[in-house]
Amino acid sequence: xxxxxxxxxxxxxxxxxxxxxxxxxxxxxxxxxxxxxxxxxxxxxxxxxxxxxxxxxxxxxxxxxxxxxxxxxxxxxxxxxxxxxxxxxxxxxxxxxxxxxxxxxxxxxxxxxxxxxxxxxxxxxxxxxxxxxxxxxxxxxxxxxxxxxxxxxxxxxxxxxxxxxxxxxxxxxxxxxxxxxxxxxxxxxxxxxxxxxxxxxxxxxxxxxxxxxxxxxxxxxxxxxxxxxxxxxxxxxxxxxxxxxxxxxxxxxxxxxxxxxxxxxxxxxxxxxxxxxxxxxxxxxxxxxxxxxxxxxxxxxxxxxxxxxxxxxxxxxxxxxxxxxxxxxxxxxxxxxxxxxxxxxxxxxxxxxxxxxxxxxxxxxxxxxxxxxxxxxxxxxxxxxxxxxxxxxxxxxxxxxxxxxxxxxxxxxxxxxxxxxxxxxxxxxxxxxxxxxxxxxxxxxxxxxxxxxxxxxxxxxxxxxxxxxxxxxxxxxxxxxxxxxxxxxxxxxxxxxxxxxxxxxx
Amino acid sequence: xxxxxxxxxxxxxxxxxxxxxxxxxxxxxxxxxxxxxxxxxxxxxxxxxxxxxxxxxxxxxxxxxxxxxxxxxxxxxxxxxxxxxxxxxxxxxxxxxxxxxxxxxxxxxxxxxxxxxxxxxxxxxxxxxxxxxxxxxxxxxxxxxxxxxxxxxxxxxxxxxxxxxxxxxxxxxxxxxxxxxxxxxxxxxxxxxxxxxxxxxxxxxxxxxxxxxxxxxxxxxxxxxxxxxxxxxxxxxxxxxxxxxxxxxxxxxx
Numbered sequence: 001x002x003x004x005x006x007x008x009x010x011x012x013x014x015x016x017x018x019x020x021x022x023x024x025x026x027x028x029x030x031x032x033x034x035x036x037x038x039x040x041x042x043x044x045x046x047x048x049x050x051x052x053x054x055x056x057x058x059x060x061x062x063x064x065x066x067x068x069x070x071x072x073x074x075x076x077x078x079x080x081x082x083x084x085x086x087x088x089x090x091x092x093x094x095x096x097x098x099x100x101x102x103x104x105x106x107x108x109x110x111x112x113x114x115x116x117x118x119x120x121x122x123x124x125x126x127x128x129x130x131x132x133x134x135x136x137x138x139x140x141x142x143x144x145x146x147x148x149x150x151x152x153x154x155x156x157x158x159x160x161x162x163x164x165x166x167x168x169x170x171x172x173x174x175x176x177x178x179x180x181x182x183x184x185x186x187x188x189x190x191x192x193x194x195x196x197x198x199x200x201x202x203x204x205x206x207x208x209x210x211x212x213x214x215x216x217x218x219x220x221x222x223x224x225x226x227x228x229x230x231x232x233x234x235x236x237x238x239x240x241x242x243x244x245x246x247x248x249x250x251x252x253x254x255x256x257x258x259x260x261x262x263x264x265x266x267x268x269x270x271x272x273x274x275x276x277x278x279x280x281x282x283x284x285x286x287x288x289x290x291x292x293x294x295x296x297x298x299x300x301x302x303x304x305x306x307x308x309x310x311x312x313x314x315x316x317x318x319x320x321x322x323x324x325x326x327x328x329x330x331x332x333x334x335x336x337x338x339x340x341x342x343x344x345x346x347x348x349x350x351x352x353x354x355x356x357x358x359x360x361x362x363x364x365x366x367x368x369x370x371x372x373x374x375x376x377x378x379x380x381x382x383x384x385x386x387x388x389x390x391x392x393x394x395x396x397x398x399x400x401x402x403x404x405x406x407x408x409x410x411x412x413x414x415x416x417x418x419x420x421x422x423x424x425x426x427x428x429x430x431x432x433x434x435x436x437x438x439x440x441x442x443x444x445x446x447x448x449x450x451x452x453x454x455x456x457x458x459x460x461x462x463x464x465x466x467x468x469x470x471x472x473x474x475x476x477x478x479x480x481x482x483x484x485x486x487x488x489x490x491x492x493x494x495x496x497x498x499x500x501x502x503x504x505x506x
Numbered sequence: 507x508x509x510x511x512x513x514x515x516x517x518x519x520x521x522x523x524x525x526x527x528x529x530x531x532x533x534x535x536x537x538x539x540x541x542x543x544x545x546x547x548x549x550x551x552x553x554x555x556x557x558x559x560x561x562x563x564x565x566x567x568x569x570x571x572x573x574x575x576x577x578x579x580x581x582x583x584x585x586x587x588x589x590x591x592x593x594x595x596x597x598x599x600x601x602x603x604x605x606x607x608x609x610x611x612x613x614x615x616x617x618x619x620x621x622x623x624x625x626x627x628x629x630x631x632x633x634x635x636x637x638x639x640x641x642x643x644x645x646x647x648x649x650x651x652x653x654x655x656x657x658x659x660x661x662x663x664x665x666x667x668x669x670x671x672x673x674x675x676x677x678x679x680x681x682x683x684x685x686x687x688x689x690x691x692x693x694x695x696x697x698x699x700x701x702x703x704x705x706x707x708x709x710x711x712x713x714x715x716x717x718x719x720x721x722x723x724x725x726x727x728x729x730x731x732x733x734x735x736x737x738x739x740x741x742x743x744x745x746x747x748x749x750x751x752x753x754x755x756x757x758x759x760x
Contacts, residue, residue, distance in 0.1 A: 002661070002668050009655025025651070027665070033573045034668060041640035048636040056629060079621050108568040142541040147549055148570040249572060252589070252596045253543075318645060366556045368549065413561045417523060418622040420564050421556070 002027045002034040015158055015196060024307045029153045029246040035310060058084070059423065060115040061354070062347040063091065063122050063289065064337075070289035071337045074347045076355075078423060081416040083351055085344045087337045089329055090288045092321065093119065097272035097294035099132065101431045101438065102383070103375025105269035106138055106151040112427035113434050116276050116295050120434075124284045125277035125476035125489060127297035129434070130442035131451045133304055134384050135270030136162075136202035139253055139263075140222040144372075149268035150253060152225070153246055154306050157195045159230035159239065160263070162186050162202070164223050168213040174224055174262050185209055193505040200303055200451055200464075201505060203267035207384050208462065210266075217264045226262035267384060271309065273300045273451055274441070277476040277491075281324035282316060288328060292316040297474070302450020355415045358425045363408030367424045370405050374398065374428070374435055382439050387455040391443040395436055402432040437477055437486055444488065447471045468500055512538040512599060515607040516551060518563055521620050528620070530609075540600035544587060545570060545577060547599055548610075564623040570595040572736060575671035578678070579624060580611040585675035585734040593673065593736040613674055615683035617721045628674050630720040631688060637716040638709035639692040641701050654700050667695035669737040676731035676739075682723030687731035689717050690747035691739045697750050707754035714751060 003025050004012040015022045027034040046052040057078040064072035064087065072087035098113035099105040120126045137152045163182045170177065185205055187194040197205070206223045209215065216222050231239050236259055240247070247258045254264070275297040282290050282298070299312045337344070381394035405428070413419045448457045448464035449471070457465045474491040513536045521528030535551050542550070545567050552562035568576040572593040579594045581587035587597040602608065610624065618626040668691070676687035693710050696702030702709070725744060732741045 002665055003651060004665075005656050005658040005661040007658045009657050011651045012658070030573065030669070033671075037668065041635060042643075044632060044636040045640040045642060047632075054632070056632070079627070106571075108574060109570055110568045143539055145539065145542055145546045145550055147543070147546050150571045248591065249596065252572075252592055253598065255598070255600060322645065366553055368553065410556055410559075412556060412559065418564055418625060421562055 002038070004028060014155060020193065020196070026155065029155060029243050031153075031307075031310075035313070039313075055084075055086075059426075060093075060095070061118060061351040061426070063119045063124075063286075064341075064344050064347045065122055065286065066337050066341060066343045067335075069287050069332065069334070071334075072344060072347075074344075074351045076351070076423075079418055081414070081419065083348055085339045085348055087339060087341070087344065089334050090290060090325055092290040092292060092325070093276070093295050094292040094317075095295045097275065098129070098431075098434060098438075099269045099272050100427075101375070101435050102132075102269045102379050103371050104141065104146060104149050104379070106135060106149050107269075109148060112430070114427050114430045116291070117430040117434050119276060119284065119286065119289060119291075120477075120479050121481075122286065123478070124286050124289060124291075125478055126274070126434075126437060127277040127474050127476040127491075128274035128302070128441065129272075129438040129477070130382070130386075130445055130475075131273035131297075131300075131302045131449075132269060132438075133199060133271040133273060133451045134203040134267045135199055136206055136267050137225060137265045138268035138270070139250065140217055140219060140266040142218075150249065151268070151270060152250060152263065152265060153243075154199070156225060156243060156246060156263075157202075159234075159242070160195065160225040160227050161229060162195050162206070162223055162225055162265075163262075164209045164214040164216060166214075170214075174216075174226070175228075183209070183214065190505045197505045198303065198305060199270070200453070203384055204453060204462075206265075206267055222264040222266045224262035225265045227258060228262070231259065269379075269383075271304050273297065273302060273304055274438075277474070281327070282320050283324070283328065287332065290321060290325060292321060297476075302452060354426065354429075355422065357406075358409070358422065358429065359411050359415055361406060361409050361411070363410050365408050365410060367409060367411065367421055367428050370401065370409060371424070371428045371431070374401055374431060377401070378435055378438070382442050385453050385455050386442050388443065391439050395439045395443070398432065398436045398439065402436075405429065405432055437479075440486065441475055441477065444475060445471055466500075466502065472500070510540045510600075510604075511536075512540065512602060512604045512606070514538055514547075514602065514605075517607060517609040518551075518624075519611045520563070520623055521612075523622055524619055538599050540598070540602075542599045543570070543595055544579075544581070544597040544599065545595050564621075564625050566625050567595055572596040573671060575673040578613050578626065578673060578675070580609075580614065580678060582609050585613070585679040586673075586736055590733075591736055591738045593671075596736075613678040615674075615677045615722070617683065617685070618674060618677065626674075628672075630722070631672055631674065631685070633720065634685070634689060634713055634716045635692065637712040638705065639696075639713060641696065642705060643701075656699060660698060664695040664698040667691040667698075667739060667743050670735075670739050671737055673736065675734045675736060677722065679730040679734035680723065680725075681728065681730070682726065684725045684731070685717050685720070685722040686725035686744050686747065687735060687739055687741065689713050690743040693750055694743035694746040697746060706750060707757075710747065710750040710754050714747075 006012050011025050013022050013025050047054050058075040060073050060075050062074040070091040075084050095115035096111050099107045100111050139150045163184045166181045166183045190197040250258050275295050276284050276291040278291050278296045381390040411421050411425045447467035448454050449466050459465050472493045476489040478487040516533045517530045520531045555562050566576045568574045577594040586594045612620050612624045613626045617630045670691040677683050677685050697706050729741050
């Protein structure tokens with residue numbers, strides 16, 4: 001895979017949020033993309049040797065459990081609408097995070113919680129759903145048609161300086177505002193880390209300034225990320241070499257030139273630390289069901305730092321699963337399961353019934369309109385800052401919206417062909433159930449910790465206040481059918497050598 | 507930032523399935539904000555269609571930030587629309603004028619069959635990559651990154667090819683529906699890097715053979731592909747592929 005190199009040929013590295021040393025390998029401003037392409041190419045090599053069989057355009061709709069073991073999945077062929085059953089000795093989910101429950105996020109539009117939630121409904125525990133990461137450097141929302149938020153790479157904060165006008169409602173063009181009237185609030189509040197303060201802290205600081213009336217742009221929900229000083233210091237060519245593609249992308253979206261005027265940025269949902277509960281072998285509480293990557297809850301605790309999703313990809317996919325799945329296969333008696341096994345037929349019928357039910361509502365509102373509404377509810381009450389009364393209120397609102405969804409959603413066309421509305425309808429139905437669990441978890445956790453900030457629990461200077469005595473546990477939730485409250489299972493966090501402390505970025 | 511609103515006529519290709527003949531439908535869409543992306547404009551069209559109980563237009567998309575290669579569309583006859591170095595998802599409506607008629611079609615190439623409306627099947631690209639668009643390193647055998655030195659300048663040239671997102675605009679823009687730019691981006695980047703050298707002969711021969719088998723046309727060096735490429739992949743990679751192909755044909759080690 002590609003990595004930027006020094007002139008002498010060794011790997012280049014740079015600094016990232018939450019770190020004060022340059023220790024992160026990178027590839028221009030598209031590290032994640034090159035990782036993806038590298039992984040894709042390695043996979044296609046296995047496809048060519050016949051070790052991997054690829055089923056593109058398929059979506060998992062049900063997990064098949066036989067004698068308590070995960071033994072297969074039911075998928076829908078998105079190109080033809082046909083349901084397919086695949087039986088197996090074990091199931092490995094690597095289906096990503098649930099950030100799109102907020103509708104607007106930096107995730108790809110197709111990302112969803114369905115595969116994980118279908119497993120949760122069959123008994124897999126869902127852990128720490130309230131830990132959601134809000135990334136500080138995204139392009140702000142421009143209108144209610146907005147479909148997606150674009151991340152400006154965190155690497156920009158190596159050279160960009162974040163500021164807002166010191167005077168509330170200052171509408172002058174940024175280059176007309178002298179340095180003495182600018183508030184470089186990250187450098188002011190966190191002098192040692194400055195613009196490279198961690199994501200959650202930077203995001204909350206931006207929200208705090210905007211809430212106080214210092215935000216910029218049409219909506220007042222944005223702050224400046226300014227490269228003026230870096231360009232003066234290093235020259236435009238050096239800045240272009242490092243960030244050219246990001247500046248280009250910003251220019252495409254906003255029609256503004258970040259070489260000449262500062263970028264406007266605002267926080268957006270970017271990553272979800274919560275996910276299906278797994279043990280050290282990455283197996284969920286359903287034997288034979290393994291969960292890897294963002295889909296599980298492990299590795300990042302309450303907050304993920306820059307570049308560490310790669311670390312999880314390596315540890316889960318490279319160091320752990322190749323060794324642990326063999327143990328399950330070797331030590332478990334696995335009778336042959338065929339597609340006509342009653343459990344397979346039942347799972348397939350469940351998936352089919354659900355499609356029929358969604359198609360049958362024939363209401364008035366589009367799937368997207370419901371999804372937007374759900375996302376706004378969560379963003380307002382369970383986004384960057386949360387409190388008890390807001391969470392209690394939003395749980396009720398989510399339930400009402402879910403009831404309305406099943407009475408009034410409109411899915412046109414047929415289930416037996418390519419139908420993107422139907423695909424979205426199934427995902428949003430699951431988001432509607434999952435959103436409630438997210439809010440319940442946020443309500444239960446009466447402390448501020450990582451990506452979860454409860455306004456009632458903060459220090460006098462507005463920093464997160466943890467409560468290790470009462471909440472030093474993983475909250476693993478067990479789904480209950482029939483609309484009953486989920487059951488909380490606490491997995492205590494035991495620290496034998498290193499004691500939890502509060503890291504100061506000041 | 508001021509917001510202007512556009513009223514547009516959209517001529518959209520509708521096709522119920524792979525075997526349907528298909529045809530254009532014209533829709534009127536009013537009040538389109540110039541800040542919208544092109545795909546957001548289609549979202550708004552679909553909301554309008556759903557409200558009128560007409561099935562929404564199916565189109566491929568995913569990341570909506572220009573890096574995943576899922577979005578496509580011929581917009582007024584140009585792959586990814588009128589802007590240079592821009593995917594359809596990054597194209598914004600400020601590029602259009604009030605009263606414009608915008609024609610929207612799927613990628614047109616025999617090797618990319620239409621699945622429905624504007625959605626095409628690009629799995630031919632996957633099959634080409636499977637023929638050698640990789641470096642054979644087994645899990646657990648990867649050498650330390652610094653064990654093989656790659657001069658920074660050389661790495662940058664290879665990286666220009668690695669920037670390809672595999673969207674297929676090069677094929678759609680080509681009058682022969684040739685996939686040479688896509689294939690050459692991969693062949694060339696791996697031929698430049700030392701890690702790719704051991705397999706370079708087999709790679710170029712096999713990938714070109716698969717490209718021909720998939721039914722892509724021949725390259726006549728028109729460079730429409732380069733003009734349409736959202737990742738600005740240069741036709742210099744095609745020249746390098748041709749050199750690699752010649753070299754492999756004459757001096758094949760395998």
